[in-house]
Amino acid sequence: MVEPRQSAMQRIQVGVIGLVVVLLFVSLANMVLDRVQTGPDAVAAGNAKAEIDPLAPPDEPLAELGVTPVAKDDGAEKALEEPAQSIRQVPSRAP
Template structure:
């Protein structure tokens, strides 16, 4: 009977200590994130254009900004220069 009571008290103590540790970590993370968001940006780390202005600008050619350009398919480009059609089949 006494062992059950000691076991229950120990489990309660471990639970409370666990909750305190989690609360401490959350508080510490909140303080770090607040300090990072409040600090001014150091020069050279980001562009001078704020994010709000970047959202307002619409790209003229989004594929060109990504480095991808569409290629127009040409009939002459699809057939190799030296290729000849198989014999006996009309084109």
């Protein structure tokens, strides 16, 4: 039979090995995620953008998001209605 002291040591060893394995997996995942976020392409693109003007706001932030605002132009609607009204007001000539 297994002595209580041996059983306790075996449980401690398994626990410590398990903690080391989890720590290694977390460290490896962290390194991979850091490498993906700050890869060479991302660093080069960031440097190119910073060379232009680092303090300038983006030119078209909505366009960068893929959203375009639609502005209602009242002047265009009136321009379309006015010619139709002026045509109605022209007197017809009878021969």
